[in-house]
Amino acid sequence: MRTIPFLLVSLAVAALVFAGALALGNDYVFFAGYVVLQYIVLSTAWNILGGYCGYVNFGTGAFFALGAYSTVAIYQLIAANEFPHVVPIPVLMLIGGVVSGVVGLGMGYLTLRLRGAFFSIATLALAVVLETLVVNWDFVGGSRGAYILRPETVPLIGSYIRYLALTMLLLAVASLVIARLIERSRLGYGFATIRDDELAAEASGVPTLRLKLIATTISGALMGMAGAPFPYYIGYLQPDSTFALDYAVNSIAMPLIGGTSTWMGPLIGAVLLGSLQQLIIVTISSAVNLLLVGVLLVGFVIVAPNGIVGLVHKYLQHKGDDFVGRRHIGLEAPATVSAEGSAPESPS
Amino acid sequence: MIFSFDLLINAIVSGILIGGFYAAIASGVSLSFGILDIVNIAHPAFIILGSYVAYTLNSHFGLDPIIASIIALPAFYALGAGIYQIYYVAFEKRGQESLRGLAFFFGLLFITEVALVLYFGVDYRDVNAAYIGPTLHFGAVDVPLRIMVPCAISLLLITVVQLVLSRTFVGRAIMAVAQDQLALRLMAVDPVRIKRIAFAISIATASLAGAFLIIIQPVEPSVGRDYIGRIFAICVLGGMGSLPGTVIAAMLIGVIESLTSTFYGPSWAPAVSFGVLLLTLAVRPAGLLGR
Numbered sequence: 178m179r180t181i182p183f184l185l186v187s188l189a190v191a192a193l194v195f196a197g198a199l200a201l202g203n204d205y206v207f208f209a210g211y212v213v214l215q216y217i218v219l220s221t222a223w224n225i226l227g228g229y230c231g232y233v234n235f236g237t238g239a240f241f242a243l244g245a246y247s248t249v250a251i252y253q254l255i256a257a258n259e260f261p262h263v264v265p266i267p268v269l270m271l272i273g274g275v276v277s278g279v280v281g282l283g284m285g286y287l288t289l290r291l292r293g294a295f296f297s298i299a300t301l302a303l304a305v306v307l308e309t310l311v312v313n314w315d316f317v318g319g320s321r322g323a324y325i326l327r328p329e330t331v332p333l334i335g336s337y338i339r340y341l342a343l344t345m346l347l348l349a350v351a352s353l354v355i356a357r358l359i360e361r362s363r364l365g366y367g368f369a370t371i372r373d374d375e376l377a378a379e380a381s382g383v384p385t386l387r388l389k390l391i392a393t394t395i396s397g398a399l400m401g402m403a404g405a406p407f408p409y410y411i412g413y414l415q416p417d418s419t420f421a422l423d424y425a426v427n428s429i430a431m432p433l434i435g436g437t438s439t440w441m442g443p444l445i446g447a448v449l450l451g452s453l454q455q456l457i458i459v460t461i462s463s464a465v466n467l468l469l470v471g472v473l474l475v476g477f478v479i480v481a482p483n484g485i486v487g488l489v490h491k492y493l494q495h496k497g498d499d500f501v502g503r504r505h506i507g508l509e510a511p512a513t514v515s516a517e518g519s520a521p522e523s524p525s
Numbered sequence: 526m527i528f529s530f531d532l533l534i535n536a537i538v539s540g541i542l543i544g545g546f547y548a549a550i551a552s553g554v555s556l557s558f559g560i561l562d563i564v565n566i567a568h569p570a571f572i573i574l575g576s577y578v579a580y581t582l583n584s585h586f587g588l589d590p591i592i593a594s595i596i597a598l599p600a601f602y603a604l605g606a607g608i609y610q611i612y613y614v615a616f617e618k619r620g621q622e623s624l625r626g627l628a629f630f631f632g633l634l635f636i637t638e639v640a641l642v643l644y645f646g647v648d649y650r651d652v653n654a655a656y657i658g659p660t661l662h663f664g665a666v667d668v669p670l671r672i673m674v675p676c677a678i679s680l681l682l683i684t685v686v687q688l689v690l691s692r693t694f695v696g697r698a699i700m701a702v703a704q705d706q707l708a709l710r711l712m713a714v715d716p717v718r719i720k721r722i723a724f725a726i727s728i729a730t731a732s733l734a735g736a737f738l739i740i741i742q743p744v745e746p747s748v749g750r751d752y753i754g755r756i757f758a759i760c761v762l763g764g765m766g767s768l769p770g771t772v773i774a775a776m777l778i779g780v781i782e783s784l785t786s787t788f789y790g791p792s793w794a795p796a797v798s799f800g801v802l803l804l805t806l807a808v809r810p811a812g813l814l815g816r
Contacts, residue, residue: 233627235566287803293623294564295761295806299799301566302754306799313792320792372624422750426635429628437624468639475632478625479615 180358187350195346199339207342211410213451214345215403219424220431220443221352222399226392227429228437229365231372232293236284236300238424239307240397243280244273244404245419249317252325252408266344266406273405274398281397282390289389308420322415325408341410345403352399356440359395368392400428423467427454430474436486445485531665536787537780538666544779545676546741548772550734550752551759552683556727558757559766560703561720563612567630568756569749570637571728575601575735576650576744577641583652590652591678594736598729605728608633609721634749641746649743657740675737680772682733686726687768699723703766751795758802764812773813777801 198206219237226232248269255264284303288296312320331340359365367388370378379385408414427450435446450470457466481488550572557565575594582593616626656670690696698719701709706716738744759778763770778798786794805812 227624231624233624233631235631287807294558294627295810297564297627298566298753298757298761299802299806302757302799302802305751305754306796309793309796313790422635426631429631433625433628464639464643468636468643471632471635471639475629475636478629478632479611482619482625 180354183357184350184354187353191346191350195343198342204336204338207336207338209452209455211338211342211345212455213448214342214349215407216427216431216447216451217349217444218345218352218403219400219428220435220447221349221356221440222396222403223428224432224437224440224443225356225359225368225399226396228432228442229359229368229372230389230392232289232389232392233297233429234300234393234396235297235425235429236303237400237428238420238422239300239304240277240281240400241404241407241424242304242307242311242416242419243277244270244401245407245414246311246317247273247276247401248405248408249323249325249414253316253323266341266409269405270344270348270402274402277401277404278394278398281393284397285390285393289393290386304420304422304425308416311416311420318414320416322413323408324413325411327409327412337409341406344406348402353440353444355395355399356443360440364388364391426467426470426474427451430470430477432484434473434477434484436484438483439486442484442486449485532787533784534666536783538668539672540780540783541776542668542672542676542779543741543783544776545679545772546672546734546737547755547759547779548683548775549675549679549730549737551756551763551771551775552686552768553727553730553734554756555760555763555766555768555771556686556699556730557724559760559764559771560699561723561727562703563609563724564627565630565724565727566627566753567634567637568727568731569752570634571601571604571731572735572738572752573641573744573746573749574637575732576739577645577735578732579736579739580650580652580744583654587653589654590736590740591654591674591733594732597732601732602725602729605725606721608728609724612724613717613721638746638749645746647745647747649745650739651743652739654740671740675740678733679737682730683768683772686730689726690768695719695722754795754802755798758798758805760812761810762801762805762812764814767812767814770812770814 194210198210219241222240223234223237226234251264251269251272280303284299285296288299311317317323327337329337331337334340334343359368367378367383370381370383371385371388375385404419407419431446431450432443433446434450435444436442450473454466454470457463457469477484483490550569553571554565554568557563557568575597578597578600579590579593582588582596583590588596612626612629616629656674659670661668661670661673688696690700698709698714699722702716702719702723709716709719738748742748755778759771759774762777763772763774778801781801782794782797785797
């Protein structure tokens with residue numbers, strides 16, 4: 178499927194989902210759905226660097242919080258005015274995305290020239306440092322946290338949470354389209370060569386550092402965009418919870434459970450694990466929910482290294498049914514390259 | 526001026542003492558990450574586990590936390606050997622250690638932390654021992670025993686590990702496994718077994734380090750996170766796999782942190798290790814005593 182039809186189909190699916198949620202007539206659906214959608218964006222963003230390039234980012238929480246705190250900073254800047262809500266959410270998303278993208282680029286520039294593990298460790302430490310900065314920065318609330326007042330309703334859509342869920346839904350669609358586009362472009366093949374054998378890629382003339390920097394920037398920017406509306410969702414933003422490891426572990430667990438080599442993996446992982454978590458938080462407790470994520474992550478990594486997509490693929494292959502072949506699932510990179518008959522598009 | 530000079534001396538001394546403790550927490554990672562190339566980011570979680578073991582034995586049986594952690598050493602050794610076995614079969618053998626191995630350890634970190642929260646709650650816990658409380662005075666310099674004792678034993682621990690590495694057959698095999706596994710196999714040594722022993726030793730150090738941690742400060746399950754950046758900054762700065770380098774780097778970072786928190790406020794101290802880590806990676810990735 179080409180990109181434009183895919184975009185239209187995704188939008189149609191998104192519209193159906195939104196209409197379905199509206200038909201339920203309960204705003205809780207939007208509260209819970211927002212979190213799941215947010216995880217679709219976060220895990221897709223993580224997968225662009227982690228799944229396609231093979232570089233593990235433990236700093237999802239940091240990039241997410243960068244987006245959220247950009248929003249708080251802007252809110253504080255204009256809070257003196259009588260209209261605190263003049264900045265629409267999509268604009269905030271763009272700003273948060275730019276801030277996170279720039280930080281991602283800087284991080285990558287400093288650490289990506291070395292072995293992959295250094296990058297991972299640096300991202301882990303980044304979260305601690307950014308939290309230190311935020312805690313010491315009174316303008317955005319410091320360690321006390323910041324309150325965000327949100328309007329009750331939005332014209333045309335109704336309650337504010339619906340508006341937030343709608344913007345997050347569109348962002349989720351956008352991130353899936355971007356991920357799919359990358360996967361099928363020269364850029365994606367470049368990423369795959371880095372993942373499979375960086376040294377060989379470098380030797381064959383693939384500009385690995387530049388590609389890695391592109392991946393870090395896109396991935397970081399999407400995470401920041403996912404974080405930008407968060408202060409409006411939560412109402413009270415506090416460094417401890419915003420920088421929590423939960424985001425990092427979820428955004429790693431979801432793609433690994435779903436399958437890292439295709440855009441479908443993070444989507445499947447986020448929808449399954451995200452909904453399951455919402456259920457467990459309501460019915461059991463949030464600590465148990467985190468334990469479950471950890472156990473599932475470790476279990477899947479050991480038992481099913483290619484995630485649910487890999488399991489399905491193996492099952493179909495086993496049956497000898499080539500209905501969903503490698504071309505559609507796109508599991509092994511070299512197979513994808515050879516099966517993709519059309520000329521590769523240039524990265525834009 | 527006299528006052529700030531006293532402050533400076535005190536900050537440097539306490540930085541060196543804290544650095545001795547940092548050396549203990551980083552030595553395990555120096556073994557696993559530096560020598561074996563296993564990026565065990567769950568190490569801080571095992572240290573916290575060590576703290577809770579020391580806490581449990583201390584509060585129930587009144588055992589000294591350090592003696593308690595020595596009793597727990599074999600259990601930690603076995604835990605380490607078990608984890609390496611899983612890691613080897615599931616990742617190293619399949620050649621998937623980079624992405625999925627990292628995720629595996631991250632999952633372990635998370636599971637350990639949440640399990641401790643579920644069992645002990647999120648309250649801060651501490652231990653009782655005779656040396657927690659008194660402070661020695663040398664002129665203007667104050668030396669709290671609760672930091673000096675862990676520092677001294679930590680240096681002892683590292684000396685022992687270094688002696689094992691350089692003097693025993695297994696120790697030399699561990700150093701060799703980092704360089705050439707094939708050559709080791711030709712000497713009729715099983716590299717997997719050697720790596721298992723080395724990883725088990727690295728987890729065993731977490732037992733002692735955990736006891737030091739809970740002697741120095743009250744512990745709750747998520748404090749380990751603050752140490753992740755610090756541990757890896759120390760390992761990278763010291764030079765991968767070099768224990769003497771680890772000690773020097775640990776004391777250096779301890780002093781810089783101590784100066785930062787004395788003159789700029791304690792809330793800035795966590796940023797130090799990250800700054801050092803980035804600077805090292807940018808300027809001298811091989812570290813101080815790198816090979």
